[in-house]
Amino acid sequence: MPELPPFASQFEFAPDNSVVVITLMGKMDTEAVEELHPQIQEVFRAGVRRFVFDLKHLEYASSLGLRLLVGLANQVKGEGAVAMCNPVGAVRSVLEMTKVNQVLPEHPTRAEAVAAIRLVGK
Secondary structure: OOOOOOEEEEEEEOOOOOOEEEEEEEEEOHHHHHHHHHHHHHHHHOOOOEEEEEEEEEEEEOHHHHHHHHHHHHHHOOOOEEEEEOOOHHHHHHHHHHOHHHHOOEEOOHHHHHHHHHOOOO
C-alpha cells in the first residue's frame, strides 16, 4: 500500500467557477501552509471569491493553518465567503476550542456548504 504524503490538497471548481472546494488531507502544518497559501492566492487572483474547505481527511491543523482560513475569510469579506465542511476528530476539537467554527460557517456536508456559500453576496 503506498504511503500517503504528510499533506495534500485537491481543488475542485464549480462548472461556472463561482465556488472552489479545497479538500485538505493529512496534516496542515507550517510546511503545508507554505505550499497551500500561494495556490489559494492564485485562485483568488483568478477571480474566485467563494471557498469551501472539506476537512474530512484532515488529521491536524496548526494555528498557522487556522490563520490561513480566517485570513482568507477576511480577504474575501464583502465579495465572497469561506466555509468549512466535514471536520472530524482532533480538527473538530481545535476548531471548537479556538472558536474558528464561530467565525467560519461549518456545514455537515460538502453539498450543503456549497449551496450556502453560493447565496453569500447575492
